Amino acid sequence: MSSSPVDYSSKCVMFPARPGYGIVGRKCLIKANHFTLQLVTTIHNYKGLYHYHVWISPQVTSMKLNRDIVKELGTLNYLGNVRVAYDGRNTIYSVGELPFSSNEFILKFPTTKTTTTTSECEFKVSIRFVSRIDLCNPQSFLHTIQPLNVALRSAPSEMYSVVGRSFYHDTMSRAGELGDGVMYWKGFYQSLRPTQLGLSLNIDVSAKAFYEPIEVTDFIFKNFNVRYNSTPLDDHVRVQLRKNLRGVKVTCRHLDDTMLFKVFGVSTEPLNNLMFDLDGNTISVVTYFQDKYEIQLEYVTWPALQVGSATKPIYLPIEVCRIVERQRCCKKLNQRQVTNLLRETCQRPYEREETIRQIFRQNNYNDQNLVRDFGINVANDMTLINARVLPPPLLLYHDTGNEATANPQLGQWNMINKKMINGGHVKSWTCVNFSHENPNIHNRFCDELVNMCISRGMAFQTAPVIPSRAWPANEIEEALKYVHDQCNMILGNKQLQLLIIILPDFSGSYGTIKRVCETELGIVSQCCRPKHAAKLNNKQYLENLSLKINTKVGGRNTVLSDALNKRIPFVSDVPTIIFGAAFTHPKPEDYSSPSIAAVVASMDWPEVTKYRALVSAQQHTEEIIQDLYKVTTDDKGSIVHGGMIRDHLIAFSRSTGAKPHRIIFYRDGVSDGQFNRVLLYEMDAIRKGTSRPAHYHVLFDENNFTADALQVLTNNLCYTYARCTKSVSIVPPAYYAHLAAIRARCYIGVAVDEEETDVGPRTYQPLQVINGNLKDVMFYV
Structure with missing residues (x-):
């Protein structure tokens, strides 16, 4: 088999003009965490903005060390008393020319002692002039953002630990424990953004995990x-x-x-x-x-x-x-650590506003010498903007419950007196308990969980196929395969439907469990933390599990009233399929593992609640989905058209009995600078395949959506997220794609021998294929 890469679109695709502004909803005035910028380039000593390229040899991976090296050049007066903004990699910006157009310097610079380097190292620094930037030229507007952004980040980069676009330090605010030797630091995110009001500095609170400096x-x-x-x-x-x-x-x-x-x-x-x-x-x-x-x-x-x-x-x-202290934890946090981080960093809006204002005052941007050199003046107040509160949709539940509808209030509702609109059927299940501290909780816990599922409208066999039992935590794969085989021997030509798993007391086994269940055994699993399973009176936890289980086995928890009554503009009039796409990329310290792309698509119309998922591995950190459309050749040399889009369209037709007449595609994780590339590659692939508060950009529209129609549709879909009775800030198709991509990363094993300890690129096993039993169910929620 061979495949050909996706080419640039041969058709002309352009960003659509905005069709107007929405009017639905209650108007209000809100504060945005944006501080507008003014550029004062008419001051008498402004000498123009210059761009230089810098190389440091031997190559340094530490941006902090890079900054220290360039700062030393200024200290030694090699830069002619010109203050420069340096991005920590290969770019320098200055107001006024440096005393040379190209030059090289040799520096002996102290470095941290390690087992492989000495305490002092010699660096060669090469600097070359690239261009002069005209801040007043509208055509170079996008090019001006980067130097201004670098200038605004210059002082914080020296004071704090830099992680991406965020800054952290253990003295910025109280640090706290997350568990398992990991702590969190609070910090802030900062980025210069183009807006309808001009350039603005976006500041927000953030938090990051660091290792505790302990024995x-x-x-x-x-x-x-x-x-x-x-x-x-x-x-x-x-x-x-x-x-x-x-x-x-x-x-x-x-x-x-x-x-x-x-x-x-x-x-x-x-x-x-x-x-x-x-x-x-x-x-x-x-x-x-x-x-x-x-x-x-x-x-x-x-x-x-x-x-x-x-x-x-x-x-x-x-x-x-x-x-070592102040060392960032780049590994994936376990569920307990994530829960602790969310709890510790949750803030009410007015608290978040005050924190952002405090960060702004501490950084004191307008008094920074480099910021003044660049002619930047940052407004002291947050931006006021006009907004609208869209009405929540009416949600439908089964009419056998005491309440057949829900009217969300402030984005929330509950399942009291309600039953799932389509309860799933679980005819065969069992439970495996890997908790050493709670070896006897599985029977009582499963009784409570089964009763909750039944009370919420599911048809659930009360007795397991084989008795639930405890297993040692070091026998996870053996236990799962043994239980699966034993159940299938009893079931004959039927398959075990659901495996309830009480996790070990320590973290790190979740990925192994999901990989075995979803790629090898082909069974839906529901993992539960032992401390929650031991609290039998935690009805909310049991209810949330029932929502997830019902979705995984093919049921629906709720649907939009307008969907069943076919009143959703641009969705209900003709068969419509809604896609969501997202990526997960390797951690920053991982230089070799692939990126994972996931594409989900709705498989029911007009309800649009069930989403089938496809995943694929592709080149490390590649941002364009390569497998949307593929042309391959079979063993006989015949051309075969395929890819994720085509696969989903065929599945939609098989599921609904109709071919889709309209496609709506929510693509997550695209930065402003990638809009053109995503549009050129992925729009063409989609065409060929067919023959938080979140910020959405319309990249392509053949349906002539009105602003209200698209905004109301997106808002309403946010109330259909299957895992909880709350609206979410990311539209569910994109959210589900993100969950599927994260899950698929569990399927990639590191091919490392016990004795392998060398640093360097590691070999990764190929992405394992999802078992065919699960391809059409929402196993990933």
């Missing part, structure tokens, strides 16, 4: 709920510890605090079995630390940290290592 032994205690009792760590704990600590920097209490080590792995053997060669003699690590540093090691049955290479391993006893 590695304490990190283990917090992560795995173990206490040292002279027994080795369980193998599954050791493997998870390697994942949690890989890439984390540590210091050692027996060495200089400036000496940093990056953890590449953990030893397969306990510390008391580790030997190495010293001056021709074999010596144990334990004896070496006793003789060399007079340290009597205690945790000798635990593994050691590996900070060397596979060929030249360097072992450090866990108990002498401490995690």
Whole structure:
């Protein structure tokens, strides 16, 4: 089989003109977290804006070190007393020319000591003139945003830790624990944006996870709920510890605090079995630390940290290592950490406004020398804009409940006295409990959960296929496959429908469970945290689980009244399919794993509540969905047309009995600068395939939507999100695509041997295919 890449569109596609402004809803005046900018370029000492390219050799990955190097050039007066705005990578902007058009400098610059670099390094810095930027030329409007943005970020970049477009520091506000050795810092997001009112500085609050600067032994205690009792760590704990600590920097209490080590792995053997060669003699690590540093090691049955290479391993006893402070946690947070982060950072609007104002005052932009040099003046007040509050839609539930409708208030409603509009059928299920602390909760918990599902309108078999039971947390794959096989032996030619899983007490197993269930076994699973499963009186938790289970097994929780009565403009008049697309990209420290694209599409009309998902892996950090449309050749050399769009359209026709006459496509994750590229590539692929408060841009419209029709449709869809009885700020098709993309990342395993510890690109297993049993259900919610 061979495939051809998607080409640029051969048809002329242009951004549609705005059809007008909406009038539906209650008018109001709101404050936006935008501070408008004025450019004062007429001041007598303004000398024009200049763009330079900079190279630093050897290449430096740390933007902070890059900034320190360029700052040193200014300190040494190599830049002619001209203040520059530097983006931390390859670009310098200055007001006025530098005293050269091209030059090279050699600097000896102190760097942090590590196992691989010395305390001082020589850098060659090359600077070359690129162009002069005219701020007054409307045609170069977009080009002016970048230098102004860099200038506004210059001072914060020196004061705070920079993460993307956000800034953090443990002194900005009170830090807090998230659990498992991870803490959060509060910070702020900052970006210069073009708006209808001109340029404005967008500022918002943000929070990020950092490692607690604690002893590695304490990190283990917090992560795995173990206490040292002279027994080795369980193998599954050791493997998870390697994942949690890989890439984390540590210091050692027996060495200089400036000496940093990056953890590449953990030893397969306990510390008391580790030997190495010293001056021709074999010596144990334990004896070496006793003789060399007079340290009597205690945790000798635990593994050691590996900070060397596979060929030249360097072992450090866990108990002498401490995690370096102010170190960002780039790994995916577990559910408990996410919950804690959301709870700690949730603010009411007036609290958020005051926080943003405080950030603005602290940064004092208009008094920054570089900002003044660039002729920037930032308004002191937030922008006031006209807005409208759209009316909520009427939601329908089953008429066998005491209440068959819901009128959301402030974006919320509840399931009291209501039953799901289409309750799903669960005829075969069982439960697996991996919790060590709660080994006996599964039977009572499942009884309560089944009763909740039945009370909300589902047809649910009360007895499991085989008795629910507890399993060791280090036997997850074996347990899932065993239970699946045992159930299917009893069911004969039928399949197990649902597996309820009580998760282990420690994090890190969720992805494995979903990968096994959804790619190998082909069964829907519902995971539950043990601490919630133990609280049998938590009716809200049980109700939310019932909503998810009903959706996963093919039911509907609610529908829009206007959908069933065919009163939704541009949707109800003809068969309409609604798409959503989103990406997940690898973490910043991951340079080799693929990006995951997900495309979902509605499979029911006129209800538009059920969304089928397709996922694909593509080149690392690629932003354009490559598999929307594909042309391949089969074994006989015949051309085969395919791709995600075509696959979904065929499934829609099979599900509804009608071919779609209209397509609405919500594409998430497109920045302003990518609009043209997305339109050229993806619009053409869609055409070929057919033959928070969120900000939406219309990139293409053949349906001649009115502003009201599109706004009301988007708003109403936000009330159909299946996982809760609340409206959401991201339209569900895009939200579901995001969930599907996140889920698919669980299917990509790292092909790493136990002994592999070298840094560098890792080999990833191919994206595993979703089992055919699940392709037409919303398994990902």
